Structures are given as structure tokens and as C-alpha cells.
Amino acid sequence: MSYDASSTLDLETREAIDIDRSKGDFSFPERHKYDAGRGLTEKTVHYISDVKDDPEWVREFRLKALKVFQDKPMPTHWATKDLDNIDFDIIRYYLSDGEKPKRSWDEVPPEVLETFERLGIPEQERAFLAGVEAQYDSEASYSNMKEELTKLGVIFVNSTEGLKEHEEIFRPWFGKVIPTGDNKFSALNSAVFSGGSFIYIPKGVKLKQPLQAYFRINSENFGQFERTLIIADEGAEVMYMEGCTAPKFETSTLHSAVVELVALKGAKIQYVTVQNWSSNVFNLVTKRGLAMEDAEVRWIDCNIGSRLTMKYPGVIMKGERARGEVISIALANTGQHQDTGAKMIHAANNTTSNVVSKSISVGEGRSTYRGQVHIPKHLKGCKNNTECDALLINSHSRTDTYPAITVKGNQHATQHEASVSQVSEDMLFYMQQRGLSEGQAMSLAVNGFINDLVREFPMEYSVELKRLIDLEMEGSVG
Amino acid sequence: MSAVLEHTASLLESAPETPAAFPAWFAERQRAAWQRFLETPAPKRGDEAWRFSSIKQLDFASFTREAASTTIDLVRRSTALESPAAKFVFANDELLHSESNLPAGVVCLPLAEALVSHGDLVRAHFMKQDTRLGSAKWTALHEANLRNGLFVHVPANVEVEGTIEVFHWLAGENTAIFPHTLVVTGANSKVRVVDYFQSAGDEEPGLCIAVNDLIAGEGSKLDYLAVQAFNEQTKVIQVNETGVAKDASATGFILNTGAAWARNESLSRLEGEGSRSDMLSVSVPAREQEYDQRTFQHHVSPGAYSDLLYKNSLYDKSRTIFSGLIFVDEGAHRTDAYQTCRNLFMSEDAEANSMPGLEINADDVKCSHGSTSSQIPDEEIFYLRARGIDSVRARQLIARGFSVEVIERLGDDKVEEMILRFLDDKFAHIAGGGA
Numbered sequence: 001m002s003y004d005a006s007s008t009l010d011l012e013t014r015e016a017i018d019i020d021r022s023k024g025d026f027s028f029p030e031r032h033k034y035d036a037g038r039g040l041t042e043k044t045v046h047y048i049s050d051v052k053d054d055p056e057w058v059r060e061f062r063l064k065a066l067k068v069f070q071d072k073p074m075p076t077h078w079a080t081k082d083l084d085n086i087d088f089d090i091i092r093y094y095l096s097d098g099e100k101p102k103r104s105w106d107e108v109p110p111e112v113l114e115t116f117e118r119l120g121i122p123e124q125e126r127a128f129l130a131g132v133e134a135q136y137d138s139e140a141s142y143s144n145m146k147e148e149l150t151k152l153g154v155i156f157v158n159s160t161e162g163l164k165e166h167e168e169i170f171r172p173w174f175g176k177v178i179p180t181g182d183n184k185f186s187a188l189n190s191a192v193f194s195g196g197s198f199i200y201i202p203k204g205v206k207l208k209q210p211l212q213a214y215f216r217i218n219s220e221n222f223g224q225f226e227r228t229l230i231i232a233d234e235g236a237e238v239m240y241m242e243g244c245t246a247p248k249f250e251t252s253t254l255h256s257a258v259v260e261l262v263a264l265k266g267a268k269i270q271y272v273t274v275q276n277w278s279s280n281v282f283n284l285v286t287k288r289g290l291a292m293e294d295a296e297v298r299w300i301d302c303n304i305g306s307r308l309t310m311k312y313p314g315v316i317m318k319g320e321r322a323r324g325e326v327i328s329i330a331l332a333n334t335g336q337h338q339d340t341g342a343k344m345i346h347a348a349n350n351t352t353s354n355v356v357s358k359s360i361s362v363g364e365g366r367s368t369y370r371g372q373v374h375i376p377k378h379l380k381g382c383k384n385n386t387e388c389d390a391l392l393i394n395s396h397s398r399t400d401t402y403p404a405i406t407v408k409g410n411q412h413a414t415q416h417e418a419s420v421s422q423v424s425e426d427m428l429f430y431m432q433q434r435g436l437s438e439g440q441a442m443s444l445a446v447n448g449f450i451n452d453l454v455r456e457f458p459m460e461y462s463v464e465l466k467r468l469i470d471l472e473m474e475g476s477v478g
Numbered sequence: 479m480s481a482v483l484e485h486t487a488s489l490l491e492s493a494p495e496t497p498a499a500f501p502a503w504f505a506e507r508q509r510a511a512w513q514r515f516l517e518t519p520a521p522k523r524g525d526e527a528w529r530f531s532s533i534k535q536l537d538f539a540s541f542t543r544e545a546a547s548t549t550i551d552l553v554r555r556s557t558a559l560e561s562p563a564a565k566f567v568f569a570n571d572e573l574l575h576s577e578s579n580l581p582a583g584v585v586c587l588p589l590a591e592a593l594v595s596h597g598d599l600v601r602a603h604f605m606k607q608d609t610r611l612g613s614a615k616w617t618a619l620h621e622a623n624l625r626n627g628l629f630v631h632v633p634a635n636v637e638v639e640g641t642i643e644v645f646h647w648l649a650g651e652n653t654a655i656f657p658h659t660l661v662v663t664g665a666n667s668k669v670r671v672v673d674y675f676q677s678a679g680d681e682e683p684g685l686c687i688a689v690n691d692l693i694a695g696e697g698s699k700l701d702y703l704a705v706q707a708f709n710e711q712t713k714v715i716q717v718n719e720t721g722v723a724k725d726a727s728a729t730g731f732i733l734n735t736g737a738a739w740a741r742n743e744s745l746s747r748l749e750g751e752g753s754r755s756d757m758l759s760v761s762v763p764a765r766e767q768e769y770d771q772r773t774f775q776h777h778v779s780p781g782a783y784s785d786l787l788y789k790n791s792l793y794d795k796s797r798t799i800f801s802g803l804i805f806v807d808e809g810a811h812r813t814d815a816y817q818t819c820r821n822l823f824m825s826e827d828a829e830a831n832s833m834p835g836l837e838i839n840a841d842d843v844k845c846s847h848g849s850t851s852s853q854i855p856d857e858e859i860f861y862l863r864a865r866g867i868d869s870v871r872a873r874q875l876i877a878r879g880f881s882v883e884v885i886e887r888l889g890d891d892k893v894e895e896m897i898l899r900f901l902d903d904k905f906a907h908i909a910g911g912g913a
Contacts, residue, residue: 410823
């Protein structure tokens with residue numbers, strides 16, 4: 001069924017699916033003490049290292065990464081040509097006010113505070129969270145964690161503090177899950193990274209409440225390159241949630257993060273993302289977890305914003321019975337390309353992985369699923385299940401699926417299924433028969449499509465998701 | 479043939495000469511193709527169209543073009559179906575034998591002959607499309623070296639009963655052949671063509687770069703089968719191009735039992751309302767055989783149907799690659815497209831790579847793909863053992879049944895039996911009879 005057949009209907013549908021981005025669409029005047037300027041050279045890297053007072057090994061790591069970044073070609077032989085529109089020479093790679101992260105909201109500068117107030121951070125912390133870190137451009141502006149967690153030995157700091165104060169834990173794992181040369185953008189991040197979280201959960205400590213980070217871009221042409229490393233020691237459990245917003249500037253902005261997770265024996269890490277960047281952000285993120293014996297890494301990923309997102313969270317199952325999971329929801333509207341997926345690398349016996357991906361393409365939006373499942377030789381009892389479903393709303397909506405599955409040996413089982421469909425005319429007719437408007441019927445159908453995945457998100461994020469998708473959709477057609 | 483051993487040049491070293499009898503336009507095509515071959519870069523690591531492929535297999539420098547020296551028993555060995563509608567036997571692209579019992583108006587000739595007698599008709603359909611799935615360099619080499627093959631043109635409203643059979647024999651050491659099959663069906667006509675690819679001996683390495691172009695006119699039914707049963711020293715590239723017009727139906731089937739390394743590229747273009755394409759394949763690699771299959775279901779027109787089913791049973795250290803794409807053009811609404819690849823693992827050392835892809839640019843579509851890999855479940859063996867069938871026999875039965883599901887879709891008892899004979903011959907050459 002094509003909605004372009006009727007223009008009024010089309011408009012209504014568009015409104016029904018559209019979400020409110022105005023919440024994040026505001027900015028404050030810049031007042032940066034440190035500004036690395038535009039473009040990226042060795043000088044930029046030295047500048048960042050100087051400002052951050054990096055140890056020598058970090059400076060070397062950065063310089064080496066810069067070389068890798070410059071040598072690597074753009075991956076446009078398989079990825080979208082839109083990548084060529086990123087102008088690395090006009091991007092500003094480091095901006096900060098030179099202040100240390102505050103431990104109390106009272107000390108945070110008023111406009112930063114107002115930013116996060118408007119995004120609803122402090123309430124959430126009071127109500128629920130075990131700790132919060134808020135990043136404003138290049139550096140954390142606020143960082144706090146409940147006191148009893150500190151006593152248990154939990155570390156939750158920004159990456160700069162992590163590599164300086166906790167080098168003995170930080171350094172052995174840093175860049176090990178995602179090597180610098182993994183891809184062009186992980187190399188870029190390795191050269192200019194700043195901010196992001198370092199978390200260490202000691203043996204046997206199970207956090208009942210999630211840790212949260214909030215990422216905010218406030219300056220035009222700014223590139224945010226946070227670096228997160230989470231280590232859950234044996235038997236530890238943690239859930240980490242991140243959200244991100246940026247105002248809509250005239251020109252595009254780049255966000256390129258690297259996130260490494262290490263789940264040691266029996267540990268569990270859940271990493272939840274709700275990505276709502278404004279629609280001119282290039283969001284090119286590398287995320288990968290390492291799961292040792294009996295450990296579990298889950299990525300729960302929701303992509304609503306950005307102009308182009310390329311993100312394929314991965315799990316390397318290195319220990320026996322390790323488990324990896326990716327749950328992914330993507331919504332691509334006109335002008336957006338959600339290129340998401342999952343990477344499951346089985347490297348030990350009896351490891352299992354599960355990928356469930358649902359995407360919705362609206363207007364001229366394009367969603368893409370790319371998956372990789374790798375089960376090497378001489379392993380036994382590995383299982384993978386992959387499901388990806390795509391929903392197309394309008395006749396110019398677009399969806400692609402490109403999985404790659406390699407299985408060696410006969411002791412394994414993999415299954416992959418994908419389907420593409422549109423909202424059925426019968427379903428809409430049925431609901432309209434019962435008094436719903438076409439718009440309401442459409443939003444109900446879309447919600448039904450993703451509902452089982454939304455439930456996977458922790459409560460306060462499924463609230464946010466509902467706000468972003470469910471309520472906004474219904475409200476806008478009234 | 480001279481009995482003296484001569485130094486024969488690699489086929490990559492110099493431009494082949496077009497036989498003088500061929501028309502000028504064809505000589506020009508061959509000259510241009512050779513140039514294109516030289517200019518097209520060879521596939522390299524990192525090319526998406528060659529992901530997971532063994533690029534090292536693409537070294538063809540040691541192969542030469544030669545006439546077959548002994549062809550005595552090849553005609554006798556060219557038997558598959560009882561009383562085919564027509565039969566052609568080629569050895570190293572030279573015609574050895576032909577027989578035909580076709581309705582009036584049907585043109586069914588060796589390509590070398592058709593180029594002379596029906597030059598304009600061949601020209602109107604010959605290799606009209608670009609090679610899109612990665613082997614452009616090798617189809618250029620094919621075009622430059624092309625000497626023979628089969629040309630079939632079925633006029634409107636003529637139905638060919640039975641099957642046209644073509645045997646392509648590869649004889650001699652390090653010999654290359656370039657068989658070509660061009661089938662054109664007029665409106666509401668019907669035809670079935672089978673190509674058999676075999677080696678004269680068991681040991682000589684060979685190279686076969688084959689192209690088949692299938693052009694199904696409105697309301698016609700075109701079935702094409704390729705049985706690839708070369709010896710296990712041979713390398714094969716087979717490129718298929720199928721265009722399906724309004725209300726036409728095309729079925730393409732590939733059986734892979736032979737070759738050391740085989741690459742299949744199959745592309746179906748659904749060009750009219752109500753058109754239908756069935757893309758089927760059964761592969762049974764064993765030992766160190768490697769099959770690399772790439773497919774493309776291109777929905778150009780709205781209201782078309784395509785269904786792909788590829789099955790691999792992997793033995794020993796064999797390896798398969800499946801990369802398929804359903805591509806729905808903007809405006810190709812009411813598309814129904816399905817794609818399934820299933821891998822049955824019969825060994826611990828086998829490897830299967832699957833890349834089932836979708837690119838959808840229209841919203842009113844029903845598309846799905848599925849890919850699975852697994853071994854025979856213990857319960858199924860248990861079930862048969864409980865009924866008195868030993869586990870080896872049980873595995874043989876289940877493995878055979880796995881492939882039979884595809885073969886049954888060919889819809890002709892005699893053809894299905896013939897394919898099963900090739901399949902069973904392969905199982906007979908696998909340790910444990912395919913268990």
C-alpha cells in the first residue's frame with residue numbers, strides 16, 4: 001500500500017511517525033578555554049595531550065593512531081558514499097572550559113546545568129541511578145556516584161581520570177577489545193579521544209541500579225570522541241545507559257566513540273543506548289564487548305536520531321558458555337540513514353549469541369542491517385540466532401539487509417531470518433473501523449511492531465522511548 | 479593434431495583470433511572484449527563481490543586453448559535423458575555430434591553455425607547485459623575466446639516437448655573451454671535446456687568459463703539446468719543472466735558435484751508484471767571442493783515473483799559461500815521475493831559462509847530471506863534407527879532427502895530422475911556413501 005497515492009493521508013502519516021526533537025534542539029554560547037582549532041594534524045594531537053596532561057604512553061598511542069587514521073581509506077567500497085561529505089578539516093577536535101568535572105550539581109556552570117536540567121538528568125539520578133556522568137563537548141562536566149558504591153570499590157570516572165589514576169586496571173584492557181586499526185573511525189577516536197567513562201566493578205559486586213552517562217554536543221562543527229571502557233570483574237554485574245543529544249546546527253557534526261566492554265568470568269554487562277542526535281550528526285561508533293567464561297554481554301541499542309549512524313555492536317565470546325546479545329531498534333526518517341547491525345564472534349565452545357533487530361523506515365528514510373556471525377573450526381556447540389525485521393511506511397522508504405554468516409564444522413547451529421513488510425491495509429482498516437484515526441492506527445501498528453523489543457529496555461529508558469516514539473506519534477495526530 | 483609436443487602459450491598471453499567464418503560484428507565484439515579483459519582489474523582481497531572467496535583460484539596463467547586429442551568415446555558417454563528433443567555434444571568447444579527432433583520454426587544450432595546463418599538474431603540478444611556480480615573480467619575473457627555453444631530461439635506459441643541436451647566435455651591437461659548458451663523464447667512458447675559439464679578424464683586440470691543468457695519473452699516458460707560434474711582438478715566460472723518478461727516464468731537450476739573450485743553468478747531480472755523466476759541449486763561439495771555462489775534477484779517491474787532456494791550438503795573439508803541479494807527497484811510495488819540458503823554440515827571440518835541480503839526501495843513488498851546451518855539432528859537419526867535403519871543408512875537417507883526437496887521443484891519426473899543419478903553418483907564417491 002502506498003501512502004503517496006493520497007497527499008493528505010501522507011501528511012497525516014508523516015506527522016504520525018514524526019518525533020519531537022525540539023527537546024534537545026537548543027544551544028548556549030561557547031565559552032571554551034581550550035580549543036584545538038579546526039582540522040587534524042600532529043599538532044592537534046599534541047595540543048590535546050598537552051591540555052589533558054597525558055602520560056607519555058597515551059601521547060604515543062594517539063600519535064600512532066593518527067597515522068593509522070590518515071593511512072586508512074574511507075570504507076566507501078561497502079558503506080554509503082555519504083561518508084565522503086565529512087570534512088575532517090573543518091571539524092574542531094577538542095573543546096573544553098578547562099574545568100574539572102563537578103561532584104555536585106550546585107557547582108556545575110549554570111548553562112551546562114540548565115542543559116542537563118532540560119534533558120532531565122538530575123531528576124533521574126535522584127530517583128533511580130547509581131551514578132551519573134555528563135559530558136559537555138570534550139570533557140565531563142559532572143560526575144557522581146553513590147557513596148556506598150565507592151566503598152565497594154566500584155570505579156566510575158571519566159576516561160582521563162581512569163587512565164591516570166587507575167592505570168594498573170585501565171591500561172591492560174585499553175585498546176585491546178577494539179584495536180586502533182579496527183577501522184578508520186576507531187583510529188580517529190584513538191588519536192583524539194576525550195571524555196567517556198571508565199568503569200570497574202570489583203569481583204562479585206552486582207549493581208542493582210544502572211550507571212548513566214549523558215553526552216551533549218553544544219558547539220558547531222565539533223567532533224565528539226568519547227572513549228568508554230567498562231570492566232566487570234569475575235561475577236560482577238552492571239548496567240550502563242547512555243543518551244545523547246545535540247542541537248541542530250547549520251553544518252554537520254561528527255560523533256565517533258569507541259566503547260570497549262570486558263566481562264570477566266561469570267560477569268554480566270548490559271549496555272543501553274538511546275541515540276537521539278540531531279539529524280545532521282554523523283554518528284560513527286565502534287562498540288565491542290569481550291565475554292569470558294560464563295560471562296554475558298548485552299547491547300541494547302536504539303537509534304532514532306543522527307543523519308548517518310554506522311554502528312555494529314559486537315561481542316567476542318572468548319570463554320566457554322559465554323553469551324552475546326544485540327537488541328536493536330532503528331527509526332530512519334527522511335534525511336536519515338540508520339546503518340546498524342551486530343557482530344558475533346564465537347571463540348569458545350558452547351557459546352551462544354542472539355541478534356534481534358527491528359527497523360522502521362519513514363518517508364525517504366533508509367535503514368540498513370549489517371551482521372556478521374563467525375563460528376570458527378574445532379569449536380563445539382555454538383549457536384546463533386539472528387532475526388531482522390524491517391517495516392516500510394512510505395513508498396520511498398528504503399531498507400537493506402546484509403548479513404554474513406560463517407560456520408565451520410558441524411557441531412553448531414545458526415539460523416538467520418529477515419523479513420520486510422509494510423503496515424497491512426487490513427490492519428489499518430480494522431482499527432479505523434473501531435474508531436481510530438488513520439494516524440492513530442498507524443502509530444499503534446508501529447508500536448506493535450517494536451513493542452516486544454521496547455520491553456527489553458530498562459524502565460526509565462522505555463519511558464523515554466515511549467515518549468520518543470509512542471506518545472509523540474499519537475499526540476501529533478490527536 | 480601433431481604428435482610432437484609444442485610449447486603452447488597461456489591463454490592470457492595473446493588475443494585469441496576470431497575464426498574467419500564469423501561475421502565482422504562478432505570479430506569486433508571479441509576484439510573489444512579482449513581489450514576489456516586486459517583493462518578490467520582482477521578481483522582483489524577486500525572486494526565485496528569476492529568476500530570470503532579464494533582469490534588465489536583466479537590464476538589462470540597455466541591454461542591454454544587446445545582441441546581435444548581423443549574424443550572417441552565422448553559421444554557414447556553423452557547420455558542422460560532418454561530420447562531428448564535435441565542433443566549436442568561438444569569437446570573443447572568443438573561440435574562432435576548433433577541430433578534434433580524439434581518443431582518447425584525452432585532455431586537450435588551450435589553457436590558457431592548460428593553466428594553465420596542467423597547472425598542478426600544472435601546479435602540482437604548476445605551478451606546484452608553487464609556482468610554485475612564480480613566476474614566482469616572473466617566474462618570478457620569468455621567473450622573474447624568464445625568459439626561455440628548453443629543458440630536456441632523458440633518462436634511465439636511454439637512449445638518444445640522434452641528437453642534439449644548439451645554436453646560440454648573438457649579434455650586434455652590444462653585446457654580451457656568457454657561454452658556459451660543463449661536461449662530466447664518468443665511469446666507464450668516453452669522450452670527446457672540442460673547443459674552438462676564434464677571432464678573426459680579424472681585427473682587433468684581444466685578451466686571452464688561458461689556464460690548462459692536466458693531471455694524469456696512474454697508469457698513464455700523457460701527452464702534451464704546446468705549439471706556441473708567436472709573432475710576435481712577443474713576450475714569453473716559460470717555466469718548466468720536471465721531476463722523475464724511479463725507473465726513469463728523462468729527456472730534456473732544448478733547442480734554442483736564436480737570441480738575443485740566453482741563460482742556461480744546468477745542474476746534474474748523481473749522485467750514485467752506477473753513475471754516469475756525460480757532460482758534453484760543443489761551443491762554437494764566433498765574433500766576440498768569449494769563452491770562460491772552469488773545471486774541477484776532484481777525486481778524492476780511491480781507485481782513480480784521470485785523465489786530462490788539453494789542447498790549445500792558439506793562433506794569433509796569442503797567450503798561454500800553463498801551471497802544473495804534481493805533488489806527491489808523504486809516503484810516495484812507488490813513484489814514477492816524470497817531467498818533461502820540452507821547448509822547441512824556432514825563434517826566437522828567443513829565451512830559455510832552465507833550472506834543473504836536485501837535492498838528494498840519500494841514499500842508494498844513481501845520479501846524475506848532465511849539462512850540456516852546445522853548438522854543432522856540426533857532425533858532424526860534416532861527416529862530412523864528406532865525403525866531398524868542403521869545410522870549410516872539413516873544419514874545417507876536424510877542427506878539425500880535434503881537435496882531432493884530442491885530437485886522436486888523441477889516439475890518433471892524424467893529430469894528429476896536424471897539429476898538424482900548425478901547426485902547419487904556423487905554420494906557414491908563420498909566416504910560412507912554420503913553418510
